Amino acid sequence: MKKSHRRLLFVLVLLGATAGAVALVTAALQDNLAFFITPSEILALEELPERNLRIGGVVEEGSVQRIGEGITVAFRVTDGAASVDVQYEGILPDLFREGQGVVAQGRLSAEGTFQANTVLAKHDETYMAPEAAEAMARAKQQVQEAQQGDY
Amino acid sequence: MPMRAIPLLVALLLLALLWIGLGLNPRELPSPLIGKPTPSFSLPLLQGEGQFTDSSLQGQVSVLNVWASWCSTCRSEHRHLKTLQAAGLAVYGLNYRDEPDEAQHYLRQLGNPYRMVGWDGDGRVGIEWGVYATPETFIIDRHGIVRFKHIGPINQQIVDERILPLVQQLEAES
Amino acid sequence: MLVELGHFALVLALVLILLQGSLPVIGALRGRDSWMAMAGPLVWLQFALLLLAWLVLEWAFVSHDFSVLYVAMHSSLDLPLQYRISAAWGGHEGSMLLWVLTLSAWSVAVARFGRHLPLPFFALSLGVMGWVSAGLLGFTLFTSNPFERLLPAPLDGSDLNPLLQDPGMIFHPPLLYMGYVGFAVTFAFAIAALIQGRLAPEWARWCRPWAVTSWAFLTLGIALGSWWAYYELGWGGWWFWDPVENASLMPWLTGTALIHSLSVSDKRGGFRIWTLMLAIITFALTILGAFLVRSGVITSVHAFATDPSRGSFILALLAITLIGSLALYAWRAPKVGLGPSFAPLSRESMLLVNNVLLVVACATVLLGTLYPLALDVLGMAKLSVGPPYFELVFTPIMLPLLLLMGIGPMLRWGKHEGAMLWRSVWWMALVAVVLGLLWPLSMGGWGWLRALTLVLAAWIILSVASDIISRLRRGLSLPAARLGMHLAHLGVGVFVAAVAMVMSFEIEQDLRMAPGQSVEVAGYQFHFNALRRVDGPNYIAQQGSFMVTHNGRTLTELLPEKRIYDQSEMPMTQAALHRGLMRDLYVSLGEPLSLDSDEWIVRIYYKPYMTWMWAGCLLMALGGLIAIADRRYRRRREALA
Numbered sequence: 001m002k003k004s005h006r007r008l009l010f011v012l013v014l015l016g017a018t019a020g021a022v023a024l025v026t027a028a029l030q031d032n033l034a035f036f037i038t039p040s041e042i043l044a045l046e047e048l049p050e051r052n053l054r055i056g057g058v059v060e061e062g063s064v065q066r067i068g069e070g071i072t073v074a075f076r077v078t079d080g081a082a083s084v085d086v087q088y089e090g091i092l093p094d095l096f097r098e099g100q101g102v103v104a105q106g107r108l109s110a111e112g113t114f115q116a117n118t119v120l121a122k123h124d125e126t127y128m129a130p131e132a133a134e135a136m137a138r139a140k141q142q143v144q145e146a147q148q149g150d151y
Numbered sequence: 152m153p154m155r156a157i158p159l160l161v162a163l164l165l166l167a168l169l170w171i172g173l174g175l176n177p178r179e180l181p182s183p184l185i186g187k188p189t190p191s192f193s194l195p196l197l198q199g200e201g202q203f204t205d206s207s208l209q210g211q212v213s214v215l216n217v218w219a220s221w222c223s224t225c226r227s228e229h230r231h232l233k234t235l236q237a238a239g240l241a242v243y244g245l246n247y248r249d250e251p252d253e254a255q256h257y258l259r260q261l262g263n264p265y266r267m268v269g270w271d272g273d274g275r276v277g278i279e280w281g282v283y284a285t286p287e288t289f290i291i292d293r294h295g296i297v298r299f300k301h302i303g304p305i306n307q308q309i310v311d312e313r314i315l316p317l318v319q320q321l322e323a324e325s
Numbered sequence: 326m327l328v329e330l331g332h333f334a335l336v337l338a339l340v341l342i343l344l345q346g347s348l349p350v351i352g353a354l355r356g357r358d359s360w361m362a363m364a365g366p367l368v369w370l371q372f373a374l375l376l377l378a379w380l381v382l383e384w385a386f387v388s389h390d391f392s393v394l395y396v397a398m399h400s401s402l403d404l405p406l407q408y409r410i411s412a413a414w415g416g417h418e419g420s421m422l423l424w425v426l427t428l429s430a431w432s433v434a435v436a437r438f439g440r441h442l443p444l445p446f447f448a449l450s451l452g453v454m455g456w457v458s459a460g461l462l463g464f465t466l467f468t469s470n471p472f473e474r475l476l477p478a479p480l481d482g483s484d485l486n487p488l489l490q491d492p493g494m495i496f497h498p499p500l501l502y503m504g505y506v507g508f509a510v511t512f513a514f515a516i517a518a519l520i521q522g523r524l525a526p527e528w529a530r531w532c533r534p535w536a537v538t539s540w541a542f543l544t545l546g547i548a549l550g551s552w553w554a555y556y557e558l559g560w561g562g563w564w565f566w567d568p569v570e571n572a573s574l575m576p577w578l579t580g581t582a583l584i585h586s587l588s589v590s591d592k593r594g595g596f597r598i599w600t601l602m603l604a605i606i607t608f609a610l611t612i613l614g615a616f617l618v619r620s621g622v623i624t625s626v627h628a629f630a631t632d633p634s635r636g637s638f639i640l641a642l643l644a645i646t647l648i649g650s651l652a653l654y655a656w657r658a659p660k661v662g663l664g665p666s667f668a669p670l671s672r673e674s675m676l677l678v679n680n681v682l683l684v685v686a687c688a689t690v691l692l693g694t695l696y697p698l699a700l701d702v703l704g705m706a707k708l709s710v711g712p713p714y715f716e717l718v719f720t721p722i723m724l725p726l727l728l729l730m731g732i733g734p735m736l737r738w739g740k741h742e743g744a745m746l747w748r749s750v751w752w753m754a755l756v757a758v759v760l761g762l763l764w765p766l767s768m769g770g771w772g773w774l775r776a777l778t779l780v781l782a783a784w785i786i787l788s789v790a791s792d793i794i795s796r797l798r799r800g801l802s803l804p805a806a807r808l809g810m811h812l813a814h815l816g817v818g819v820f821v822a823a824v825a826m827v828m829s830f831e832i833e834q835d836l837r838m839a840p841g842q843s844v845e846v847a848g849y850q851f852h853f854n855a856l857r858r859v860d861g862p863n864y865i866a867q868q869g870s871f872m873v874t875h876n877g878r879t880l881t882e883l884l885p886e887k888r889i890y891d892q893s894e895m896p897m898t899q900a901a902l903h904r905g906l907m908r909d910l911y912v913s914l915g916e917p918l919s920l921d922s923d924e925w926i927v928r929i930y931y932k933p934y935m936t937w938m939w940a941g942c943l944l945m946a947l948g949g950l951i952a953i954a955d956r957r958y959r960r961r962r963e964a965l966a
Contacts, residue, residue, distance in 0.1 A: 010677065013678060014681055024718050028714045028718045029714060033709070034709050035706055035707070052711070066919070069837075071836065071926050090835050091560070091916060091928055092916060094895070094896045095895070156655040158654065159647075162647040163648070165695075166644050169640055170640060172622045172701070173637060173640060
């Protein structure tokens with residue numbers, strides 16, 4: 001093959017691969033993003049979102065309970081201003097505790113319960129996941145702004 | 152030249168992204184409490200008889216540290232609290248969701264930098280203070296107004312650059 | 326006192342490293358032999374000092390010196406000796422020191438085995454390695470000093486993170502660092518060549534053994550991390566696409582591309598500028614990984630405890646590495662042609678496609694890892710990218726790679742006749758398709774993707790076997806490099822088969838069980854015998870006893886534990902496994918349902934072919950290590966020594 005041909009082949013292969021990858025990545029990203037949302041924001045939602053969500057906050061004191069005969073567990077996640085019911089089928093992480101930060105990923109059901117498929121608690125520190133902290137901070141700010149509006 | 156410089160340009164973009172990302176560090180969150188009076192509370196003392204209340208924090212510039220014996224990060228910042236104590240600051244403790252025995256053992260083991268420690272066994276007062284997770288450190292001026300909050304362990308840099316200057320400034324204010 | 330000696334040794338080592346980074350380089354630029362010759366001795370000296378510092382740190386751990394903050398944070402009186410030794414690299418500070426020490430050991434290896442290199446190139450390379458060492462050691466000393474004192478000393482330490490009290494974690498970090506750091510050698514060779522402004526014809530041959538060795542260690546390191554996560558995190562996953570894992574996967578992908586493109590550069594003199602670029606990128610990705618893991622910029626469940634000042638320091642290192650080397654590249658990359666021409670069907674074209682696919686795969690991982698950060702920076706949204714993204718994107722990129730892997734090694738350099746190729750592979754293709762299509766049936770379930778993947782796995786394994794057999798039959802020799810390559814490819818085939826099997830046929834059951842109850846999973850009966858309390862050296866545990874029977878025959882007793890560690894009060898799930906050639910049985914205790922009942926949530930997994938996965942990784946690494954023993958590299962050395 002001539003030099004110019006070879007360069008052309010190289011560029012074509014590279015372009016083809018890049019185009020393919022871009023198409024793949026866009027398609028895959030579309031379906032597999034989980035948007036971060038706080039319990040307050042969930043309560044303020046008007047429509048039921050059709051995608052994966054990730055909520056952060058603190059497990060409310062005394063809210064953890066097993067449901068029925070299976071292995072489903074229910075608890076409430078609060079950001080200090082609002083709280084959301086979460087249901088999860090499976091084993092909670094070792095560091096899951098009431099009063100501690102938690103991040104749950106899943107979907108919101110029509111009844112307003114959050115059906116989690118993943119529950120994360122930071123597993124090597126007592127420090128909470130930044131997302132949980134962020135949720136609390138956002139809620140606080142909203143409450144504060146609302147209060148200021150009242151004055 | 153242009154072709155060869157492309158990797159460099161991509162790298163610069165990446166570096167810019169990471170640099171800004173680093174600045175987004177979520178630990179420095181503004182607390183709604185800042186500039187507000189401390190929540191009112193009354194807690195039993197962890198050691199001895201008596202109550203630790205919001206009025207304990209008034210009349211001098213004080214540091215309130217939220218900690219627990221189960222919190223390993225608290226251990227790592229403990230010596231910095233001792234530094235603050237040694238510098239003559241009024242350091243108070245809020246023992247968050249802890250067992251009194253274990254909390255007392257913790258202080259015996261690592262030393263006690265606190266003037267008073269309130270025992271917040273069910274974490275209610277902690278929630279009033281907007282505690283996300285231990286450790287957290289607040290600075291309160293002599294009028295009982297919260298002036299500073301740090302989430303996560305304090306370190307030498309924070310002691311030197313944030314806490315000590317702020318305390319000096321607050322003490323200078325009448 | 327000893328601790329201050331360790332600290333002092335680090336400071337002195339930094340001074341020597343700065344000399345190593347300057348004198349030989351100036352010597353090389355000015356043509357002064359005596360200055361260049363200082364590189365070797367300086368490297369040995371700094372290694373001795375770093376080793377001394379390391380031994381001091383180990384001693385502090387072994388002798389329970391809690392007046393050292395790092396020891397107090399990561400050890401305790403009850404911690405068993407082997408974990409006290411490994412605790413030295415169980416936290417951020419010590420693991421940085423280990424990294425620096427490993428880098429220094431590799432510098433010594435270059436000084437020892439690189440004596441055949443032309444003196445200016447040798448001096449420049451060690452100089453560049455000195456810059457890398459200076460950056461990392463500076464980072465350690467100024468932001469993460471492991472010798473910092475804690476006075477007054479506490480009576481007891483706060484113990485090593487229970488998750489790290491495990492044999493897998495003893496070896497994972499050192500192997501990983503061996504891999505990361507090895508790519509600093511190829512980086513140094515690339516920068517040295519750029520500074521000289523010319524690529525010696527032998528440049529690729531000099532690089533190859535170093536690149537392959539690092540690659541083999543990185544493979545082992547990643548595999549060991551995954552092996553550890555599999556049984557230690559208690560939920561049986563082996564890869565989570567967590568940013569911390571991606572941080573080590575990315576340099577592995579470009580490193581794999583590098584060792585392949587090096588073969589073209591070495592044998593044919595082609596792809597040389599591209600190879601140079603890969604060497605730079607691979608090293609930069611190792612530093613990027615350190616940034617992601619240690620700065621806290623990205624949310625990960627198992628990042629180190631973070632501190633923004635550390636983040637800025639590593640980011641500065643990354644910036645210097647990237648801007649410095651890429652600017653040097655833009656400015657000085659020598660004009661070297663593409664090398665001898667090759668046909669679309671040739672070894673070169675296969676390796677070209679291999680490189681493109683691997684780099685694209687790496688780019689998609691990088692994108693998925695940084696995408697949440699990018700949107701956050703732009704203030705658009707806070708989100709996370711889930712494992713399905715990575716699986717969806719990674720699979721279609723990897724499948725063609727597997728197909729080519731079966732053909733590539735058979736092709737000739739330059740040009741290969743299509744008809745000839747067809748004659749040698751048609752029966753293989755046929756057998757692979759039949760085997761691959763039947764294979765899933767052995768597990769009782771058929772699906773397109775799993776069948777396709779297994780066809781490709783069989784295809785690779787067959788191609789390796791057929792080449793080895795035909796060479797032996799024709800009386801051709803099988804050089805170590807070729808044998809190593811075949812073993813590594815075989816490893817990939819075995820690994821891929823395992824992945825397809827586990828992902829298609831694993832059975833995971835979470836259920837409520839009380840002592841006395843039985844359950845059947847995948848044909849195995851698990852009988853929950855009893856629950857008892859067990860006291861460990863630094864923990865207490867609830868231990869479940871499960872008798873496993875298969876076809877009426879007792880197989881084993883599994884003893885999963887739920888531990889609570891004394892110092893940290895951290896609960897931890899210790900799974901129990903029965904490993905077999907064709908499947909693993911995995912039991913772990915979830916949590917008690919309530920305080921007053923003895924009913925627990927128990928996790929019972931059936932994981933087919935897991936042993937194949939680890940065997941595949943071992944074969945890959947072993948292949949790499951055999952390849953570097955090839956006479957081709959050794960003869961060169963002896964002839965020139």
